[in-house]
Amino acid sequence: MTKNKFPRKAMATRSNAVHPKAVQQAKTPTAVVKNRLVASGYSHYGASYARKSLIGWMSHSASADEDIADNIKTLRERSRDLYMGVPLATGAIKTIRTNVIGSGLMMNSHIDRDKLGLTEAQAVEWQKNTEREWLLWSDSTNCDAARMCNFYEFQALALLSTLMSGDCFVALPFIKRPNCPYDLKLDLIESDRICNPLDSFKITENSVVEGVEVGQYGEPVAYYVAKYHPYSRHRPINSFKQEWKRVQAFGTKSGRRNMLHLMSDMERPGQRRGVPLLAPVIEALKQLGRYTDAELVAAVVSGYFTVFITQDNPQNGLDSLMSGMPGVDVSSMTADQNDVSLGNGAIVNLAEGEKVETANPGRPNTAFDGFVTSICRQIGAALEIPYELLMKSFTSSYSASRGALLEAWKMFRMRRQWIVNRLCQPVYEEWLSEAVAKGRINAPGFFDDPAIRKAWCLADWSGDTQGQLDPLKEAEAARVRVEQGFSTREHEAAELTGMSFDIIAAQRGREEKLLAENGLTQPVSSELHPLTQTQKDKEESEDAK
Incomplete structure (x- = not known):
């Protein structure tokens, strides 16, 4: 030894x-x-x-500024590159965007009529009128400072930018425009434009990191907004000098929000900037993209069929047999004697004494699918997206697929509530303040007492529904919950259809009246549909197998 x-x-x-x-x-x-x-x-x-x-x-060990802010530029660049070039990364971000926002989160006013001293009829009338005025502003591109999106498209863009870059900012300026009853506008600012000015070292009163100035308690005091994107090569003529504008987070006298900071995930106390959604899985996604590209190229190469011809006298071109074949253009085939590239049905000449040794790439790789599936499961776990939803592959049983959807919707609901708290509700409150100040909406005491103002501003936000693997079973479960007092028709209507129960009931009343006038009224049975039990037995037997 x-x-x-x-x-x-x-x-x-x-x-x-x-x-x-x-x-x-x-x-x-x-x-x-x-x-x-x-x-x-x-x-x-x-x-x-x-x-x-x-x-x-x-x-x-370091502070949040050192761990996050010092690396945020690289994380953003790589996250955006993955979004633009790796299908799995693109699908993950768009899956969250589609399920959280979808066609847009709609506002349903539900004021506290007891606090405001209103009757039920008065409250309903006020809510309907407010919702009409809200649609006048939110359904138009006039709500966007760039006039590109209405408010519901704006929600999707803001969430997409936040997930990709880690955060984004929304300024709330007042811009007067013809034929616009409201002056409030939304200006979406990409995260890169909030950065430190060149002379930030002169700011000694408060700390400034990555364009965010905070006070002694860590609260945001102001944001430094670059006039142009710091990495853009397309600037207006004679605008080579970069400029920054200091925007206070809140008005000095009014306390009004001047800027909304949309940061999706707060990871640590004292964190000033957000982290891209793909940050924990950047390496896994990049390597998986490279592996997929390599397998794709190998599969394409293995599909080529090339014929190599050896010659005794290369100066004479192809042999007489090939030269005499009808339809064969000898001149085109011998144009480049050094071209030995593979191709679809290609024919390549070889000089005397040259031989070809072929290598079988063994493609398609039988282990490819299993390996990719394993990596995708880990990526999905980090992003809180089950593999079935991440890959859009529902090949398991009904119970497994439903379990995956329910688990995913825990995350979707959390992010939906986050964007309601950070974007939708603050914007609605700013809009309602302008509407009341201009007299388009009557709300007594709105500016006198914060508690009364809160009572006027209460609202629910509903979006696209979860979706159903078995609509019949979902409807039956909703009926049982309502009958047993576990839920309300308003809640179940929003979950199943995304519509308000008031709208459904009013429309149903008109439809039933029209059917009765034409003698087409039919009784609605509340018994269990006969197909429900049959389908349930079938699915239970499949799960058992």
Whole structure:
């Protein structure tokens, strides 16, 4: 047996030099080091520097600004590159956008009539009138400062930008335009334009990191907005000089919001900028994209069929047999004697003594699908998107597919509530303030008491429904919940159809009246549909198999 080349003490010194904390331990007194070695708890496991598997693990503790803000530019660039070039990354972001926003989150006014002292009829009338006025503003592109989107398209763009870049900003300027009853406009600002000005070192009163100025309690005080995108090469003529504008987060006297910061995931206290959704899986997605491209190229190459012809006299071109074949253009086939590239049904000449050795790439790779599926499951777990929904592949049983959808909708509902709290409701409150100030909506006491203002501003936001694998079973479950008092018709109508129960009931009344006038009224049975139990038995037997 050969002896170890290095003494134990020398090996220990080398391993201690791997990590700064280990070096610090080497400089401490022997008694202190001994106490640390016999310590219990995490020192033997996750915090150990003695285990071989953890010796090379270099970790460093830093603030949120250092861990996030110092790396945010690279994270944004790579996240956008993945979105533009890797189908799985594109699908993940668009899946969240489609399920959270869909065709747009609609506002349904539900004021606190008890607090406001209104009767039910008065409250209903006020809510309907407010919703009409709201649609006048939100259904038009006039709500957008760039006049590109209505409010519902604006929601989708804001969420997409937030997921891709980590955050985005919405300014709330007042811009007067002809034939626009409301002056409030929304200006969506991409995350890169909120950055430190060149002379930010002169700002000593408050701290400024990545364009966000905070006060002594960590609250946002102002945002520094670049006039042009910092990496854009397409600027107006004679506008080479970059300029920044300091926008206060809240009005000094009114306390009004001047800027909304849409940051999807708060990871740490003191965090000023958001992290792109794909940040934890950037490497996995990039490597998976490269692997997919390599397999695709290999499969294409293996599909080529090329004929190589050896010649005794290469100066004479193709042999007489090929020259005499009808329809064969010898001149085109011998134009480039050095061209030996593969092609579909290509014919390549070889000189005397040259031979060809073929390599079988073995494509398509039988292990490709299983490997990609395994990686996609890990990516889906990190993004809170089940594999079935991430890949749009519902090949499992009804129970498994429904379980995946229910799990995904926990995340979708959370993000939907987040965008309601951060974008939809604040914008609605700013719009309602202008509508009341201009006298288009009557709301007594709106500017006198914050509690009364809150009562006038209460609203629900509903979007596209979850979708149903078995609509008959879902409808039956909704009926049972309503009959047993576990839910309301308003809630179930919103969940199943996305419509308000008031609208459904009013339309149903008109339809029933029209049917009665034409003698077509039919009784509506509340018994269990006969197909429900049959379908349930069938699915249970499939799950058992």
